[in-house]
Amino acid sequence: TRELFMDTFNNVAEHFDYMFKRLFGGGRTELVLTDPSNLLETGVEVIVQPPGKKLQNLLLLSGGERALTASALLFSLLMVRPSPFVMFDEVDAPLDDSNVERFAEVLREFSKDSQFIVVTHNRATMEAADTLYGVTMQEPGVSKLISVRLTDEAERKKTG
Amino acid sequence: TRELFMDTFNNVAEHFDYMFKRLFGGGRTELVLTDPSNLLETGVEVIVQPPGKKLQNLLLLSGGERALTASALLFSLLMVRPSPFVMFDEVDAPLDDSNVERFAEVLREFSKDSQFIVVTHNRATMEAADTLYGVTMQEPGVSKLISVRLTDEAERKKTG
Amino acid sequence: MHIKRLEIQGFKTFADRTELDLTSGITAVVGPNGSGKSNIADAIAWVLGEQNVRNLRGAKSQDVIFAGSDKRKPLGMAEVSLTIDNTCGTLPLDYSEITVTRRIYRSGDSEYLINKTQCRLKDIYELLLDTGMGRDAYSMVSQGEIDAILSVKSEDRRTLIEEAA
Amino acid sequence: MHIKRLEIQGFKTFADRTELDLTSGITAVVGPNGSGKSNIADAIAWVLGEQNVRNLRGAKSQDVIFAGSDKRKPLGMAEVSLTIDNTCGTLPLDYSEITVTRRIYRSGDSEYLINKTQCRLKDIYELLLDTGMGRDAYSMVSQGEIDAILSVKSEDRRTLIEEAA
Ligand SMILES: Nc1ncnc2c1ncn2[C@@H]1O[C@H](COP(=O)(O)OP(=O)(O)OP(=O)(O)O)[C@@H](O)[C@H]1O
Ligand SMILES: Nc1ncnc2c1ncn2[C@@H]1O[C@H](COP(=O)(O)OP(=O)(O)OP(=O)(O)O)[C@@H](O)[C@H]1O
Ligand SMILES: [Mg+2]
Numbered sequence: 001t002r003e004l005f006m007d008t009f010n011n012v013a014e015h016f017d018y019m020f021k022r023l024f025g026g027g028r029t030e031l032v033l034t035d036p037s038n039l040l041e042t043g044v045e046v047i048v049q050p051p052g053k054k055l056q057n058l059l060l061l062s063g064g065e066r067a068l069t070a071s072a073l074l075f076s077l078l079m080v081r082p083s084p085f086v087m088f089d090e091v092d093a094p095l096d097d098s099n100v101e102r103f104a105e106v107l108r109e110f111s112k113d114s115q116f117i118v119v120t121h122n123r124a125t126m127e128a129a130d131t132l133y134g135v136t137m138q139e140p141g142v143s144k145l146i147s148v149r150l151t152d153e154a155e156r157k158k159t160g
Numbered sequence: 161t162r163e164l165f166m167d168t169f170n171n172v173a174e175h176f177d178y179m180f181k182r183l184f185g186g187g188r189t190e191l192v193l194t195d196p197s198n199l200l201e202t203g204v205e206v207i208v209q210p211p212g213k214k215l216q217n218l219l220l221l222s223g224g225e226r227a228l229t230a231s232a233l234l235f236s237l238l239m240v241r242p243s244p245f246v247m248f249d250e251v252d253a254p255l256d257d258s259n260v261e262r263f264a265e266v267l268r269e270f271s272k273d274s275q276f277i278v279v280t281h282n283r284a285t286m287e288a289a290d291t292l293y294g295v296t297m298q299e300p301g302v303s304k305l306i307s308v309r310l311t312d313e314a315e316r317k318k319t320g
Numbered sequence: 321m322h323i324k325r326l327e328i329q330g331f332k333t334f335a336d337r338t339e340l341d342l343t344s345g346i347t348a349v350v351g352p353n354g355s356g357k358s359n360i361a362d363a364i365a366w367v368l369g370e371q372n373v374r375n376l377r378g379a380k381s382q383d384v385i386f387a388g389s390d391k392r393k394p395l396g397m398a399e400v401s402l403t404i405d406n407t408c409g410t411l412p413l414d415y416s417e418i419t420v421t422r423r424i425y426r427s428g429d430s431e432y433l434i435n436k437t438q439c440r441l442k443d444i445y446e447l448l449l450d451t452g453m454g455r456d457a458y459s460m461v462s463q464g465e466i467d468a469i470l471s472v473k474s475e476d477r478r479t480l481i482e483e484a485a
Numbered sequence: 486m487h488i489k490r491l492e493i494q495g496f497k498t499f500a501d502r503t504e505l506d507l508t509s510g511i512t513a514v515v516g517p518n519g520s521g522k523s524n525i526a527d528a529i530a531w532v533l534g535e536q537n538v539r540n541l542r543g544a545k546s547q548d549v550i551f552a553g554s555d556k557r558k559p560l561g562m563a564e565v566s567l568t569i570d571n572t573c574g575t576l577p578l579d580y581s582e583i584t585v586t587r588r589i590y591r592s593g594d595s596e597y598l599i600n601k602t603q604c605r606l607k608d609i610y611e612l613l614l615d616t617g618m619g620r621d622a623y624s625m626v627s628q629g630e631i632d633a634i635l636s637v638k639s640e641d642r643r644t645l646i647e648e649a650a
C-alpha cells in the first residue's frame with residue numbers, strides 16, 4: 001500500500017541519516033523518490049555530504065566513503081526491520097583505521113539484538129567479535145577450521 | 161596481422177604462466193583462444209589452477225586469488241610490452257599478508273625498468289616504495305600532501 | 321532466535337566434515353586468501369535455500385560439491401546442516417531446536433530435511449519466511465557486493481525499501 | 486624516461502596548488518579514506534588525455550574542478566601539469582624536459598599546452614603515442630578495476646593482448 005511504503009521510506013531515510021552521521025562523525029544525507037506519484041516504479045536517489053565537504057554525486061565519493069555510506073544504508077534497513085541473523089563478507093575491506101573503528105563499534109551495538117557472522121581481514125573488526133574462527137588450508141584444496149577463541153561473554157551467551 | 165597477434169598471444173601466455181607461478185608459489189595456467197580461426201573476433205579464456213587445487217572456473221576463485229591472478233596477467237602484459245610509467249590504485253587491497261609480500265617483491269623488480277605510482281593501504285607495499293607521499297585532509301574537503309620519505313636510493317635516482 | 325551450529329561436509333573446499341558452533345553476538349571468520357571463508361558464507365546461503373547458482377559463484381548446481389584436489393578425489397555429495405535455537409518460539413514448529421539440512425548429489429538430485437525428516441525446499445522457505453532469515457538482500461552481503469548497493473539502478477534501491485516494509 | 490613532477494591546482498580536492506616530485510622506481514601514495522589519493526590518479530589520467538568523464542568518476546567534464554567545501558568557494562578552473570624527463574630522447578621533441586599541461590574552465594572550455602605553448606589534445610596524444618604512456622589499459626589500473634580484468638568479456642581480453650602487440 002502507498003501508506004506502508006511511505007512510512008517505511010521515511011523511516012529508512014531518518015535512520016540512514018542517523019547511521020551516516022554516526023559512521024562519518026557528521027555530514028548529512030537525503031533519500032529522494034524520483035517519482036513520488038508512482039510508488040510501484042519510482043527510483044530512490046541517495047544524496048550524501050561527508051562532514052565539511054560539498055553535497056555531490058555519489059559517483060565522486062572515494063572507495064572507502066562508498067563502503068561506509070553503503071554500510072550506513074544496510075544498518076538503517078536493519079534498524080527498520082531487524083533480521084535475527086546477518087552475514088557480512090569483507091564489507092569493511094576498503095575502510096581505513098579510524099573508519100573501521102567506528103564500523104566495529106556500530107557492529108557491536110547491533111549484535112546485542114542480532115547474530116552476526118563477519119568475514120574479515122581487519123583487526124578492529126576481529127577484536128569486536130565474541131567468537132573467532134580461523135580457516136586454514138594446510139592441505140592444499142581442503143579447508144580446516146582452527147583456533148576458536150571464545151571470550152568469557154561468548155561462553156556465557158552460548159550456554160544461555 | 162595474424163602472425164603478430166599469435167606471437168604476442170603466445171608470448172603473453174608464457175609470461176602469464178611464469179608470473180602466476182611466482183605470485184602463487186606454484187600452480188599452472190592456460191590462455192585459450194575461443195576461436196583460433198578468427199583472430200579478429202576471438203575471445204581469450206583464462207584457466208588457472210592455484211597450487212594443490214583443481215583446475216576450475218575462474219568464477220570459483222576467492223577474492224584474493226582473483227586479484228593475484230589479475231595482477232599476474234597485468235605483469236605479464238608489462239613484460240611483453242613494457243610501459244615507462246604504471247599506475248596501480250589499490251590493486252593489492254584483497255591480498256593477505258603472504259600474498260602481498262610476493263606482490264611487493266614483483267613490484268620492486270619491475271620498478272627497475274618502469275616507474276610506478278601505487279595507491280595503497282598496505283604496509284608491505286609501502287615498504288617496497290622508494291618515495292612515500294601522505295595525503296591528508298586536515299581542512300575538510302581540501303587535500304594536502306605531507307610527509308615525503310625518500311630513501312637514499314631514491315635521492316640518488318632523483319639527482320640522476 | 322539464533323544459529324547454534326553449522327555443519328559442512330563435501331561443500332566446496334570442506335571435503336572433511338566441519339562443525340562451527342556459533343554464539344549470539346559476533347562471530348568473525350578469518351584466514352588467508354582462498355582458505356574457505358567465503359565458502360562458509362556460501363554454505364549458509366545455500367542451506368537457507370539459495371537457488372541462483374551464480375550467487376554462489378558457480379556455473380551449475382553441482383559446482384558446490386568438492387571437486388577434488390591434487391591429492392584427493394572429487395566427492396559425490398555436498399551436505400550442509402544449520403541448527404537454529406528456537407527456544408524463543410519464533411519459528412512455527414514445536415521444537416526448541418530446529419535443524420535444516422540440504423544435500424546435492426553429482427546427478428543433480430537434491431534432498432531437503434527439517435529435523436532429519438525429508439521435506440521440500442518450499443517447506444524450508446515457509447519455515448523461515450517471517451523471520452526474513454537469509455531472504456533479505458540487506459542481511460546477507462557477499463564479498464564485493466557492498467559497492468553494488470550504491471551502484472544499483474535506483475529502482476533496485478526501491479526494492480530494498482520494499483523488503484524492509 | 487620517467488615523470489619528474491606532477492603539479493595539481495583546482496583539480497577535485499586539490500584546491501591549493503600541490504606539487505609531487507617523483508623519482509624513478511616506486512612512489513607510494515597513502516592516507517585516509519576520501520583524502521585525495523585516487524584524485525591524484527585521476528589527475529594523471531586526465532592530463533594524459535582521458536576524455537571519458539566516467540573513468541574519472543564524473544558525470545560532466547567540469548566535475549573535475551574544485552566544487553568548494555564548507556569553508557571555501559568553488560574554483561573557476563582546474564589545471565594539471567606533468568613534467569617528463571626526456572634525457573633518453575624517447576619523446577620526439579628536442580627537449581630534455583617536457584611539460585604537458587591541461588586546463589578546464591567552468592564554461593567547459595579546455596586548454597592544452599606542451600612546454601607552455603598552446604596545442605591541441607591531439608598533439609599530446611601523438612607526443613605520447615609510441616610510449617604507450619597512459620594509453621594501455623594495463624598500465625593504468627583504477628580503484629576497483631582489478632577484478633574487472635578477469636570478469637570482462639573474453640573478447641575484451643583479446644583487446645588487452647592486441648594492445649600489447
Ligand atoms: N566445489 C569445489 N571444490 C573444491 N574447491 C572449490 C570448490 N568451489 C570452490 N573451491 C575453491 O575454493 C577456493 C575459494 O575459497 P573462498 O572463496 O572461501 O576463499 P576465501 O577464504 O574467502 O579467500 P579471500 O580472502 O581471498 O576472499 C578457491 O580456491 C576455489 O578453487
Ligand atoms: N570536483 C571536486 N571538488 C571537491 N571535492 C571533490 C571533487 N571531486 C571529488 N571530490 C571529493 O574527493 C573525495 C574522494 O577522494 P579520493 O577518491 O581521492 O579518496 P581516496 O583518498 O582515494 O580514498 P579511499 O582510500 O577511500 O579510496 C570525495 O570526498 C569527493 O567528494
Ligand atoms: Mg572471500
Ligand SMILES: [Mg+2]
Nearest residue numbers: 062063523628
Ligand atoms: Mg581511492
